[in-house]
Amino acid sequence: MFSPISKALNPSLSLRAKIHLIWIPHSLKLTTTRTMSTQRVFQLKFEPLTGKSEWIVIDENEDVPETSQEPLLATTSYLDMLNDSCRNSAYRLAIEKTVTKPCHVLDIGAGTGLLSMMAARAMGSGDSTAKHNTEGMVTACESYLPMVKLLRKVMHINGMGRNINVINKRSDELTVGVDVVSRADVLVSEILDSELLGEGLIPTLQHAHDMLLVENPLVVPFRATTYGQLVESTSLWKLHDLHTNEAKASDGIHLVPTGLHTILRVKSQQYAMHCDAITKEIKLLSEPFKIFEFDFWKRPDSHGETELHIKATDDGRVNAVVSWWVLQLDQEGTIFYSTAPRWISSPINTSTKDWCDHWKQCVWFVQGKGMPICKGEEVLLNASHTETSISYNLNPKIPRTEVTQDNLKTEDFQLILPPERIAIYGDGEWRLCMLTAIRNALSQRAQPLCVVADDSVFSTICIAHLSKTAHVLSLFPGLGDRGAQYLETVADANGFSMDHVEVLRKRKTCWTMDDTHQKKVDLLIGEPYYYGNDGMLPWQNLRFWKERTMLDPILSEDVLIMPRKGILKACAMSLPDLWNSRRSLSKIEGFDHAVVNTTLGACGDLSPPKEGPSLPFFIWQCGEIKELSEVFTVMEFDHSKPISQCHGKALVEFTKPGICHGFALWIDWVMDVENSIVLSTGPDKRYWKQGVKLLATPVTVGTKGFGRTGECCSTLIEASFDPSSGEVNIQHTFS
Template identity: 75%
Template sequence: MLLVENPETVPYKATTYGQLVESTFLWKLHDLHGNEAKASDGILLVPTGLDNILGVKPQQYAFHCDAIGKEVKLLSEPFKIFEFDFWKRPDSHGETEVHVKSTNDGRVHAVISWWILQLDREGTIFYSTAPRWISLPGNTSHGDWCDHWKQCVWFVPGEGMSITKDEEVCLHAVHTDISISYNLKNQASRNEIMQYGFKNGDFKLILPPERIAIYGDSEWRHTMFSAISNSLQGRVDPLCIVADDSIFLTLLVAHLSKTSHVMSFFPGLQDKGFQYLQAVANSNGFSIDRVEFLNKRKTKLTMHDTHQKKVDLLIGEPFYYGMDGMLPWQNLRFWNERTMLDSVLSQDALILPCKAILKACALSVPDLWNSRCCLSKIEGFDHSVVNSTLGACGELPAEQECPCLPYFIWQCGNVKKLSEAFTVMEFDCSKPITSSCGKTQVEFTEPGICHGFALWIDWVMDSENSLVVSTGPEKRYWKQGVKLLAEPVAVRTNESRSTGECRSAVIQALFDPSSGDLNVRHAFS
């Protein structure tokens, strides 16, 4: 309303592009029904006929696609989807159909998309968020790794769409003021749009993509199955409390023990968790009467709430809905809630997980460190005022510590491990919560530039320490905590003869149960 006609704008135009891809990893992030078929535990999170009862939200997900470049099979050339001319009033709603010719046989699991900005009217200056495998006319700005611009991933429903080379598929794209969404159709689908096929009003439990992948992971399920089945042996009419948002563990206990009574808190899912259980109970061979949703504060739980019966089994994954972007040790909330329930636990009650181990690893992460580095003058402008607001790291005053940040390490650009994983400290969940501290010396196994440390929790699910669920970077389903250094440090191994570089470091951590904070400090030698 305030602009003159045909104004100058910077940027001048944006174009969104897409590409059809096949990727087993991306498929695991959304198709629980297809992946659950490989499990042998008898638990049906998405029973046949209820394929859409549990899934991800149909939206685009921000993703560093370069990190999975070797796991992606390209099934089309890049194609243009929308053009936005910033010099004219934008449309609040837009639709288009793009006919895409496949370049390979395969199964379309996802649409990867990105945008290219044309900053000037003449079309000589561009900025691109395309993955590195893309080469487009005008796409001259691959640039360095950055955390703030990623690609977008749109999951194709179910097991995806099977296509053959040179087959044409139609991408139907819609944009609103704030989002872009896609649907696919081809001849095999008889012109019916492939979309998330639940009707308005049908119940659907929405979980994050990484949670869907975990629930479809056979190894993870086997660990949980073994831990719970072992803990139920010899127990008659056990009372079990699921302290977190785990629908899997609730189903597992009710399925394994036909005489059990299960109480679930669902602190994040709330009644949606119980609605889900009601829908899948019959398919999992138990009566919903044996499952109870405790919709109240754990601090007020009494023997009246447990029907005058002591709790035999207190369990969690731990998983708290809505906390996926938090630091790993904030799931020690489970330890805190175990403490609040102490008065209703039986003398021989089993607590699973029984122990949490804080693990760490020294890292060279130049891309991440640079992206979090304090700002000073940029193109002549002083930006330092925003450093504290943004939580900037690197080049800090000597007395100032860098904060711990939650990141998927494997998506942090160039990453090199400089040490083996080591234990910083342990938390005994079988006892009430208490302040904890740990100190350990780290020996470097690789020479390089150390930019910080990755920290995560290994959850021990049995007293023999044989069943462990690690939230480290290997599985790629969990975020780790990253403690960046104020200044990078050159390190070497003990065998190295070079001088002037550090051979080891001491890591010290202090856990405060009143806040759930973990204070991590380091010293190199």
């Protein structure tokens, strides 16, 4: 798997790329070297089954490496962005309105070059048959080398390269007189994420105004405004308040003990989410309010603060601030694009037209149980922004006696986990299943040596809490020292001594009895969960199976392994919104983009045997969805044996008529030998991502005996698992 470096590592040095983060160590950065004639980029290659990563070199003169299963750029959201017709038409109209004569246009974060070509066409300099105009030119700046290679192909096919100068650098590396002949008269850009600022918008604009643009330049977009709304939502509350939800479980396990409520928490930041998917679970407690305004036509400030007085429109408890932004693309204020949720009624809210995944709403969690308010009451919201993020502090205008924070000091140790992981750890049903499975396993061993192979702090605490005679060896491959420090902090509250718990500080590829104090492992446990792998495909958590294989030399003959096996499950789905966002491209506002389809992992109109890759999504956030079949088993992974190649097939009959766009795939983990405890990660479970295999062409399906002529009533699914790569290959035949 090849993973582009995320902008999250250093937003001020953003790659200007719409990248879905798969996995990346926070200490690693993009390394680029240049010679007189070529550029080389070091790209991180990650092996999901081993957790190993290595740098590979991408040379400007070499083809971008791809695997048969996953093209390098398939995990980005470029494709989804280019399929956003509202965005594309808004930019075209604004550029045509702004670029009315030959001038110098700078496009920052050029991507496939769509905005550059729009600008060149608007001033007539992109027409290869037109008379060459030396006054009109476009500088397309794109820092990500694999995208630059694609950009050049798109330019060539459209005959638009004559007056478009492509520069493979970050915009803050450009120098007037060296890279560009003069300052630009017009800036066009699309360096926006769901929060607005996360791709480095502010530092990019600052440098551009200081070094690359004329005084008072024309810009597209012209302005961006952020808005917010106070909401009550149990669904959102569960994603961050582990202390309250854990207290309801009453099972004796204390991941967040009293007085240490925030020792295990989510990061204080905005989280991108499709809030439309939980509209029925959200209670609006205020009218929408304006927060910040960012003008692209002038140099922005690095930091800003505002104080808002917001009147409650209903009684309730504020669990979150839901935010979005509205883009004004032209100076006159006639062309807009909005990321507002569908419940916002506004003539400029274009979000009701197309579902898209590259821009969502954002959610800021209010600490603890939230803040109670009464209708008509006024509350104070302090909002602030840095160069790359926006944050909030919600306080009542009149102080209340209710405590929403605990006694943990900000400088004390805290373990930061994703919201979905916090929700899982607070889920009573999930905790009961894990607790029961571990208790049953421990009852079969007197003084067991237990190894927790993954990053499950719950499993480690659970074993140590339930058994005073067990010795626990936790590998914590992702958490490492942070996991060890966390255990030391909560040990007393959970009634165990660290004398019986050991965290292995060093990763190994070969295990001996010296590592386990000359004792064989009696119990091997995982959830499985690997810190930092939250955006990966479900079967990439079969890393647990790989770990089990590596540990084989030190496992006892009658070792108990939990989970005992994984079952790959699937369901035929109607996913029109997701399919349309990933469909192959043809003409975009008059420019041919068919050349990008294979590289970006598109579905539809691909040359056989090319198929789109399987990609991870939260199915419940994928717009319109409908199950068209019963859930069926594809294949099983037996953890009692070393990892091996697996095959499976299933004949699936459709239970509902409709249009089949693909299959949702996930793993159910069988925790015990009796197959009585099964933890599912399917679409009805919101806290796990499923794998989605989209069809090249949607198929009309019907039910057996009632299908009309031309409708398929069943499909044969065949799958294989490759233990060397961790890939699952899915084939399907409709009948």
